[in-house]
Amino acid sequence: xxxxxxxxxxxxxxAMILVTAGLTxxxxxxxxxxxxxxxxxxxxxxxxxxxxTMLLLPNFLVLVLPIALFTxxxxxxxxxxxxxxxxxxxxxxxxxxxxxxxxxxxxxxVVGLGYLLNLYVVPQSYAKFRSLQWDIxxxxxxxxxxxxAFNTVTDGITVYVRQRTSDxxxxxxxxxxxxxxxxxxxxxxxxxxxxETGEGARVVMFNGNRQAVDKDTNKLSxxxxxxxxxxxxxxxxxxxxRYREPRERTLDELxxxxxxxxxxxxxxxxxxxxxxxxxLVSPLAALAYTLVGLACxxxxxxxxxxxxxxxxxxxxxxxxxxxxxxxxxxxxAKNLSAVPLMYVHAVVPIVLAHFFMTRLQWRRRxxxxxxxx
Numbered sequence: 001x002x003x004x005x006x007x008x009x010x011x012x013x014x015a016m017i018l019v020t021a022g023l024t025x026x027x028x029x030x031x032x033x034x035x036x037x038x039x040x041x042x043x044x045x046x047x048x049x050x051x052x053t054m055l056l057l058p059n060f061l062v063l064v065l066p067i068a069l070f071t072x073x074x075x076x077x078x079x080x081x082x083x084x085x086x087x088x089x090x091x092x093x094x095x096x097x098x099x100x101x102x103x104x105x106x107x108x109x110v111v112g113l114g115y116l117l118n119l120y121v122v123p124q125s126y127a128k129f130r131s132l133q134w135d136i137x138x139x140x141x142x143x144x145x146x147x148x149a150f151n152t153v154t155d156g157i158t159v160y161v162r163q164r165t166s167d168x169x170x171x172x173x174x175x176x177x178x179x180x181x182x183x184x185x186x187x188x189x190x191x192x193x194x195x196e197t198g199e200g201a202r203v204v205m206f207n208g209n210r211q212a213v214d215k216d217t218n219k220l221s222x223x224x225x226x227x228x229x230x231x232x233x234x235x236x237x238x239x240x241x242r243y244r245e246p247r248e249r250t251l252d253e254l255x256x257x258x259x260x261x262x263x264x265x266x267x268x269x270x271x272x273x274x275x276x277x278x279x280l281v282s283p284l285a286a287l288a289y290t291l292v293g294l295a296c297x298x299x300x301x302x303x304x305x306x307x308x309x310x311x312x313x314x315x316x317x318x319x320x321x322x323x324x325x326x327x328x329x330x331x332x333a334k335n336l337s338a339v340p341l342m343y344v345h346a347v348v349p350i351v352l353a354h355f356f357m358t359r360l361q362w363r364r365r366x367x368x369x370x371x372x373x
Contacts, residue, residue, distance in 0.1 A: 004089055008102035011076050016106065020061070020068040027060045028053060055129035058121045059247070062114065062282065069110050070289035070318055073103045077297045078307045086298060096357045100294045107290035114283030119251055127248035155179070159203075169193055173205055175230055185212040187230060203230045246275035254279075274333045277342055284346040285325070291353035292317050299357050321349055 032053040080086045086099060097104075151159045156179035162172025170192045178184035189208025210223040244261075246254060253260045254276030257269050264272075296314035297307060328345055332338040 002098075004094065004098070005102050005105075008076065008080070009105060012072055012102055012106050015072040015076060016068060016110075019072055020064055023064045023068055024057065024060050027064065028057065031056060031060075052129065052132055055125045055132070058117050058125045062117050062122060065110050065114060066282075066286040066289050069107060069286050070293055070314075073106075073290050074293045074297065074311055074314055077103070077294065078311055081297065081307055096298065099298050100291075100357065103290050103294055104287075107287045110286040111283045114286060118279035118283060123248055123250050127244075130245065130248055170203075173203070173208070175203065175205075177230075182215065183212065185210055187211075187228065189228065204228075205230065246272045249275070251276055251279060270333045270336060273336060274329060274339070277332070277339055278329060281342050281346045282325075284350065285321070288321065288346065288349040288353070289318050291350055291357075292321070295353040295356045317349075321345075 032049075077086070089099060147161055147164055149160070151161070153159050156177065158176045160172075160174040161170050164170055171190070173187070173189045173192050175187040176184070177187070187205060187208060187210050189205030191207065192203055192205035194203050205228045206226065208225060208228060210225065210228065212221050213219070214221065249257075249260075249272065254272045257264060257272040258266070293314045296310045296317070325342075325345060328338065328342050332342055
């Protein structure tokens with residue numbers, strides 16, 4: 001690795017880290033707002049909130065890395081052209097490949113990182129995220145019911161606790177259940193506790209009453225009790241059965257979804273199979289975007305003017321490639337015979353961009369040869 005390659009590669013790596021971190025933080029902050037409800041209504045700690053959202057970072061990196069790499073390559077090489085550094089290197093005899101080598105090295109590293117994320121990290125991290133999210137929603141024993149506040153435990157159930165002791169006892173309990181819109185009722189008890197059973201979380205209350213209003217007669221009925229068990233979960237099946245999304249499945253499961261999950265409807269198989277092919281194809285976007293940026297910037301003549309036209313062309317091609325990739329994924333999900341088009345779409349930009357650079361270099365060498373007398 002010569003001095004020029006090390007010099008440019010160092011600039012690319014530093015800029016890549018900064019851009020990736022910036023874009024990831026923006027996406028992370030925007031997506032983490034969805035989980036504020038879990039802190040407000042379910043009493044989650046700040047540490048649990050951060051851990052829950054951090055599990056989504058690998059999903060964000062898969063999307064951010066190709067775009068960040070393209071941005072860094074275009075910006076860095078545009079700056080090198082404006083500072084006449086590439087012009088000097090070309091005059092010193094460096095080939096097109098030598099000029100593009102630093103970006104290609106980083107692109108290969110990003111492609112490898114993309115496959116590592118897609119095949120191993122993302123399925124595991126997203127599966128942990130979904131399991132934790134499911135546990136937060138349906139395993140209520142760990143929820144910290146805030147004292148002196150109306151806690152929305154789940155849709156249709158609101159719990160008020162006047163005081164919670166250090167040993168887990170609940171004092172001054174009020175529970176309003178309106179899951180059945182036709183027969184809502186309210187429970188009040190002097191004390192109680194939350195317990196976990198094989199059928200879900202329950203609140204055991206002592207010395208209280210159950211109040212309900214008959215909609216037909218508008219009469220209030222009160223039932224006094226010494227002990228009452230209130231079930232927070234809807235059904236046991238709703239707690240134990242969790243639908244596993246394609247993103248949390250391994251590659252082997254995605255391509256053999258019919259055997260792994262025989263109860264799944266055959267019409268649903270398409271999105272699982274497409275997810276598997278997407279994991280194999282999407283990392284190549286980093287190499288394609290890099291070559292597109294290089295082809296637009298270093299294949300033409302180096303002008304003293306800004307590279308606005310070349311940069312705009314590279315951005316337009318990159319956006320078009322992204323949009324067409326999404327369209328092909330949707331098409332292939334409905335018709336699996338279109339799956340080969342996803343691989344063609346990933347490989348063709350790489351081949352064309354490389355051909356464009358090498359062909360232009362061949363033409364320059366051919367034009368530089370002295371013509372026979």
